[in-house]
Amino acid sequence: MQIELVQNSIKYALEEGLTPKEIIEIIENLLKQLIRTNTTKENNNGKSFSLD
C-alpha cells in the first residue's frame, strides 16, 4: 500500500477539519463499498475481499 499517500491524505483531512472519528468512519464505509463492488464483480470466480 502507498503509505505516504495515505498519510498525506489523512494529514490533509485533519487540516481540513475532519475529526479522527469522522475519518475512520469514512474509511470503514469506503472499504465496505469497495468490498461490495469487488464481491459483485468477482462473484463468478469465487474471489472476494472481506472486512473480517
Added chain:
Amino acid sequence: MLLNLSDLSSEPLQQQIIRQIRAKILSSELSPGIELPSIRALARDQHISVITVKRAYEILERAGFIHSRRGKGFFISEIKDDTKKEIAKNRLIENLEPIFKSALLEGLTADEILTTAVYLINHSLTLHGEE
C-alpha cells in the same frame, strides 16, 4: 495569514498555496469576509512569483472558496459548515479510493488497511501535537 510553503516538497508551490488556504477555510480558521493578502504581498512575503499566487487564487476563486471585489482584493467566501464537511469528506474519498482498491487487489485485507489507517491517524495527531 501564515502559509508554510516549502521548495523541498514534491508538491508544486501553487498546489501548496491552494491546499493550505482551502484547509484554513474548511477548518473555519479563515472566516467568511476575511480579506486575503494581495497577490503581490503574498508573493513578496513567501519569496515566490506573482504568477504562482495569481494562478492559485484563480483556482480557489473558480472552486468557490474565495471571491474578488474589483479594486479591493480577494475575500473568503461564505460556505455552510455541512458543505465544508462534505467537501473535505469527498476529497478524502477521492484520494484514498484508488490506493485502497490497489491494496485490496494486492491481497491486503480490509482490516489490515483499516488498522494501518488508524495507526497513521494517531501518528499524524502525534506529529501535529509536537508542532
